[in-house]
Amino acid sequence: MSTTPWTLRRADVADATAITECAVEAFRHYIPRLGLTPIPMTKDYGAAIANAQVWVAQQEKRIVAALVLDITEEGFLIDVIAVRPAQQGTGVGHALLELAEQRRCGRAMTQSISSPTRR
Numbered sequence: 001m002s003t004t005p006w007t008l009r010r011a012d013v014a015d016a017t018a019i020t021e022c023a024v025e026a027f028r029h030y031i032p033r034l035g036l037t038p039i040p041m042t043k044d045y046g047a048a049i050a051n052a053q054v055w056v057a058q059q060e061k062r063i064v065a066a067l068v069l070d071i072t073e074e075g076f077l078i079d080v081i082a083v084r085p086a087q088q089g090t091g092v093g094h095a096l097l098e099l100a101e102q103r104r105c106g107r108a109m110t111q112s113i114s115s116p117t118r119r
Contacts, residue, residue, distance in 0.1 A: 006064055006092055008099060011054035016046040018063040019056065019082075026082035040080045043068075052079065055099055057092045067096040069103055076104045 011019060020043070027038040048054050048068050057065035064087040068080040078100050083093045 006057045006059040006087075006090075008055055008057050008095060011045075011049050011056045011066065013046055013049050015054075015056055015063060016044075016049060019045040019054065019066045022056075022063050022066050022084055023080065023082040025084045029085075040082055043080060048079070053103060055096060057083075057087075057096065059087075065092045065096055067100060069100055076100075 020041075023040040023043065023045075027041050030038050045054065045066075045068075051070075053069040055067045055069070056063045065083040066080065067078070067082075070077045070079050078097075081093060081096055081100075083096075
């Protein structure tokens with residue numbers, strides 16, 4: 001596991017393929033358990049970037065996690081949160097959930113968040 005910090009930022013359309021790869025890595029272990037392919041593995045992330053809020057955690061030019069937020073008739077929705085297995089347990093998923101809470105409360109995310117130092 002790399003100790004290089006990750007940063008959170010809004011995704012752009014150029015990130016769609018890397019987000020798909022991240023989701024496939026994060027969710028593929030569910031295929032044998034479910035007997036089907038989880039929806040996050042086949043999602044059109046280009047469309048999500050155009051129509052929802054998509055955030056990524058990036059580490060050394062590599063997307064290591066992604067978050068898709070949407071507003072529906074029922075309210076605020078965390079549609080997808082995907083963390084590459086090598087990054088699980090580093091706090092990146094927690095940071096994305098905190099970001100989602102900030103967005104839900106209407107607070108703008110303007111700062112770059114770096115990963116904490118692990119003990």
